[in-house]
Amino acid sequence: MGIKKIIVLLLSITCTLLLYSCYQIKEEIYIVKTYEKTLDELIEEYMESSTMITKVTYYEMSDGTWKTDDYTYKYRLILKGKIGTAEINSSFVVLSNTDDITFEQAWKASGLSSNTDDYFDAKDTIIVGYI
Numbered sequence: 001m002g003i004k005k006i007i008v009l010l011l012s013i014t015c016t017l018l019l020y021s022c023y024q025i026k027e028e029i030y031i032v033k034t035y036e037k038t039l040d041e042l043i044e045e046y047m048e049s050s051t052m053i054t055k056v057t058y059y060e061m062s063d064g065t066w067k068t069d070d071y072t073y074k075y076r077l078i079l080k081g082k083i084g085t086a087e088i089n090s091s092f093v094v095l096s097n098t099d100d101i102t103f104e105q106a107w108k109a110s111g112l113s114s115n116t117d118d119y120f121d122a123k124d125t126i127i128v129g130y131i
Helices: 002-023 038-047 105-114
Strands: 032-037 060-063 075-081 090-096 125-128
Touching: 075 105, 090 105, 105 125
Parallel strands: none
Antiparallel strands: 032 060, 075 090, 090 125
């Protein structure tokens, strides 16, 4: 193989690798939607009108994840049910890295349980809203 052929081959390989690396640039992740924390002065009004109260500002991200200012989560769950003998249903919006959180776990973790073992570790799961 002649020197010219080796140089052409090396240039071809270099150009191919450069083109390939250009296509490997990752798309920047961005915020799709922001869910703002409910203002304190609106909480009572929202409770009376059964409007979702957002406890923590959180974000829907372009890669399908959910984020607070501190952590990123794989799932956004809306859990509905009755607390004890309540006459109306309640709902919790939960961000989590697992999709098997139950309504009972959520209401206990919301602060209604006196057992702190029932509370979520914020890096894994967090309640961001409720009705």
